[in-house]
């Protein structure tokens with residue numbers, strides 16, 4: 001950056017440039033370092049490294065230069081002090097909880113979260129003495145009422161999957177801090193290109209890099225971003241010992257994904273908005289969930305909090321599961337897969353896939369009806385996507 005200008009570089013510049021440290025080879029693109037360990041000049045140098053006196057690479061479960069470039073770039077995009085990359089989005093959530101919570105602690109979570117995250121809280125953290133209370137995402141009073149003296153962490157996703165419910169990050173951050181809790185936000189649907197939760201008061205941002213950060217459905221990975229004393233110590237301490245680290249190859253793929261993130265998100269948003277508006281006019285569609293529609297209950301909040309409405313559109317078709325499956329099976333372009341954040345449009349039936357392991361009661365509480373279809377709008381020609389959905393409607 002020119003030194004006469006202390007303006008912070010823009011998001012697109014950071015996405016292309018941040019975190020790269022060129023080697024003496026003078027490579028232009030970021031290199032991949034596929035090495036499990038690192039060599040030392042001498043036994044004394046090794047000892048200094050292991051004691052922490054000399055900061056540097058020891059072993060790729062702890063640090064790797066390609067992974068570090070990805071971490072520094074994502075931290076810059078989220079406006080965070082520190083980022084730790086993980087093997088998956090779920091391991092990012094698990095590492096955050098395992099690194100920062102203790103047996104006897106309590107979590108308050110939005111009810112509208114990724115299915116596996118719900119199961120992590122109910123089936124696994126519970127085994128280690130960490131209880132979770134689930135509340136309605138948009139009801140700040142319910143969040144406040146659920147907080148106990150032993151509550152350490154509030155957890156949410158906004159917009160949520162698959163109903164795109166929007167939570168008020170600022171209000172929940174204020175509540176968390178007034179009650180001595182941390183606010184953790186899963187920023188998977190928006191990415192830092194559309195929403196920066198740390199700037200709104202959140203303490204920690206979670207990513208499934210598998211989704212939009214990759215952007216082309218190639219690799220599984222995740223990340224945790226936040227202050228150094230939380231992420232750089234608690235979360236990193238868990239990761240380097242327990243081991244769900246990101247591979248250098250995956251980090252390199254995600255780095256390349258970040259370079260086009262802003263451009264892709266704009267295109268995803270534009271097509272999703274147009275598709276949502278078209279769906280709204282279809283007689284066999286009962287309801288469309290998209291924050292960019294004036295009919296969305298948190299449309300104004302989304303307009304304030306996000307710089308775009310995202311690429312996920314969910315809608316309920318008349319006729320329940322049979323009609324939803326017929327629509328899905330009539331498509332020829334959309335991929336029938338539960339992944340999202342891909343250049344390829346994906347279509348899924350949440351009740352029997354992503355949320356299929358929940359009990360019918362849990363599904364009803366989360367608002368996942370049998371007629372609900374989720375489309376993660378990709379980068380194909382919009383008219384082709386509309387024709388693809390028209391066939392089954």
Ligand SMILES: *Cc1c(COP(=O)(O)O)cnc(C)c1O
Nearest residue numbers: 088089090114161188208210221
């Ligand atoms: C996919 C997803 C996750 C989990 O990420 P993985 O990379 O699949 O482990 C977490 N949160 C949200 C919102 C997701 O969509």
